[in-house]
Amino acid sequence: MSALxxxxxxxxxxxxxxxxxxxxxxxxxxxxxxxxGRSLQYATDSCLKRYxxxxxxxxxxxxxxxxESLTWRATxxxxxxxWKDIATEAETGKVYRANFLDKQxxxxxxxxxxxxxxxxxxxQIKHLVYSMENAVLNLPPGQEEMVWLVDFKGWTINKxxxxxxxxxxxxxxxxxxxxxxxxxxxxxxxxxxxxxYTIVKPFLDPRTARKVKFVYSxxxxxxxxxxxxxxxxxxxxxxADDDFDLxxxxxxxxxxxxKAAVTWNLRGSxxxxxxxxxxxxxxxxxxxxxxxxxxxxxxxxxG
Numbered sequence: 001m002s003a004l005x006x007x008x009x010x011x012x013x014x015x016x017x018x019x020x021x022x023x024x025x026x027x028x029x030x031x032x033x034x035x036x037g038r039s040l041q042y043a044t045d046s047c048l049k050r051y052x053x054x055x056x057x058x059x060x061x062x063x064x065x066x067x068e069s070l071t072w073r074a075t076x077x078x079x080x081x082x083w084k085d086i087a088t089e090a091e092t093g094k095v096y097r098a099n100f101l102d103k104q105x106x107x108x109x110x111x112x113x114x115x116x117x118x119x120x121x122x123x124q125i126k127h128l129v130y131s132m133e134n135a136v137l138n139l140p141p142g143q144e145e146m147v148w149l150v151d152f153k154g155w156t157i158n159k160x161x162x163x164x165x166x167x168x169x170x171x172x173x174x175x176x177x178x179x180x181x182x183x184x185x186x187x188x189x190x191x192x193x194x195x196x197y198t199i200v201k202p203f204l205d206p207r208t209a210r211k212v213k214f215v216y217s218x219x220x221x222x223x224x225x226x227x228x229x230x231x232x233x234x235x236x237x238x239x240a241d242d243d244f245d246l247x248x249x250x251x252x253x254x255x256x257x258x259k260a261a262v263t264w265n266l267r268g269s270x271x272x273x274x275x276x277x278x279x280x281x282x283x284x285x286x287x288x289x290x291x292x293x294x295x296x297x298x299x300x301x302x303g
Contacts, residue, residue, distance in 0.1 A: 013057060014056065014057045015057060021049060021052075022045075024049075024052055024057055024059065025045050025048045025052065027059060028048050028051070028062055028066075029043075029045075029048060031059065031063045032063065032066070035070075038074075038079070038264060039070045039073070039074065041264070043066065046144060047066075048066065050144065050178050050179035050180075051065050051069075051178055053178070053179050054174075054179050065175060068175065069175065069176045072172075072176055073176070078129045078132075078133050079133060079260060079263075079264045079266070080266060081126060081129060081130045081133065082130075082257045082260075083250060083253040083254050085130070086123070086126055086130045087250065088117075088118065088123070089117070089118055089123050089124060089126070089127035090127060090246075090249070091117065091246055092112075092115040092116075092117045092244075093112060093115060093243065093246070093249070094111065094112050094113065094115040094116055094117065095109065095110070095111050095112075095127060095128060095131050096109070097109055097131065097135050097138065098110050098149070098234075098238055100231075101140065102147050102230055103228070103229060103230065103231070104182070104229075105140050105143050106143060106145055106146050106147045106182050107135045107138055107139060107140075107143075107146045107147070108146065108230075109131055109132075109135055109146055109147070109148050109149070110149050110151070110238045110243070111148060111149065111150040111151070112150075112151050112153065112154070113150065113152060113155045113159060113160075114152060114153055114154025114155035114156075114159060115154065116159045116161070121162070121164065121165045121168065124161065124165060124169075125165070125168055125169055125172060128169060128173075129172065132173070132177055134253065134256055134260075136177075136180070137259060137260055137263065138256070144180065145179070145180055145181060145182035146180060146181065146182060147181075147182050147183055147184075147185070147229065148181065148183075148184040149185045149187065149235070149238060150184065150185060150186050150187060150189075151187045151188070151238070151239050152186070152189045152190060152193065153188065153241075155190065155193070156190075157192050157196065163200075166200050166203060167203050170200075171203075174204070174208060181211055182211070183211050183212075183229065184211055184212045184213065185215050185226070185229070186212060186213065186215065187215050187216075187217075187226075187239065188215070188216055188217055213225050
């Protein structure tokens, strides 16, 4: 009996049992060779498994992907970004980690694009990377994914981020944080955003695009998505105008910076919250556009 089963039009081989998945992980680790320091700490078995899943268990593609991530992390040093590096970006509450989990135990990143307060691409991406690292740092045991709740209150096309920023953001999130998104909720996006989304969607991996759900407060069917994911009182609080307290959130993030310093042993390596590192310009990255053949529709899905 074959240890793997063939799926898909190209006959991609995927494991069908946990033991077969572990064998793939072991083979990927052997391909990577000896790792040290933070690279070794990052490349856990569960991490390698995420990269394999993201590349449909294709060892060659997964190896290329994680090698690029390890290089990016060694240069960008996302674990060393601290609150004071992104405090200006964060002051309006445009992106923050909620103080609750969804019903399945996923951390929740709340995003309010209508609160955009800066125009510098590097700072905006740095803030998002910091938020991702913080959410990962606070994942409950056994949990690997998070939920994004994007509330479009106050958003206009004038506040849309430039396409270059969207492209770089998609590249970083999909290539360096694979299989971290459980579901992305787009709450009450205006009609014009649907046109904007048709431009953005080609930059999304099809696996990611399928996790994006459009939810409208005046559509009872689509609102079932929120009811399935969240306790009503908690999600309502995150959609309120007074949902964000900068002073309290700053204290939480500064405390988490200390936790990150311990987790990554930053104090002993000259890094940490007190010694932030400069962040390179992401415009030098090679950006690979992922083409999707599926046509965008505004149909709400819950699967």
